[in-house]
Amino acid sequence: MSDDTFKPTQKMAANAKKGLELRAKFHRGGTEVGVHRAEQIAKQAELGQEDVKSMHSYFARHAVDKEGKAHEWGSDEDPSAGYIAWLLWGGEEGKAWADRHASKLAR
Template structure:
């Protein structure tokens, strides 16, 4: 079974998400926090993890359109933005999409 190593950029985004979640007390679920810790520590991910990440991003792209707080803000980030970072941010989405596509072949 193949395993997949998160990139440094994904790890950095996950760490940022964890810091913002601690500071603002919003964003992400316990599942998202566990994923962020995996990414931050650059643990090898399974095929199921890749598919889970791909599915998360497909469902949550709409969160970028939220009006409460700000997407991309360090001073008033939206809960959706914090959660997005926990899953590796835009870099995580691109990585998950690419790897999920290779699994489908």
């Protein structure tokens, strides 16, 4: 296995920081795993292949969270737990980044 690393983008870091702030304010969204991932992304720490695969899997499993009716997706005033969790993992930019890198790893 290769020891390739992948650096999160600034936009992913901003999303992760926002997710951490919303989670602290509203006391919902994300697991300890999501919080750990957000801390890594917020610092723009190098992530490994398993991290990229984990992120890709997270986004694939949680796209349905956008359809939730409790609270609001995308709101800063009453954000849904799913939206906060999504931000913890890098938000839309994180999804695109993980999808892009995961497809390269699958080759």
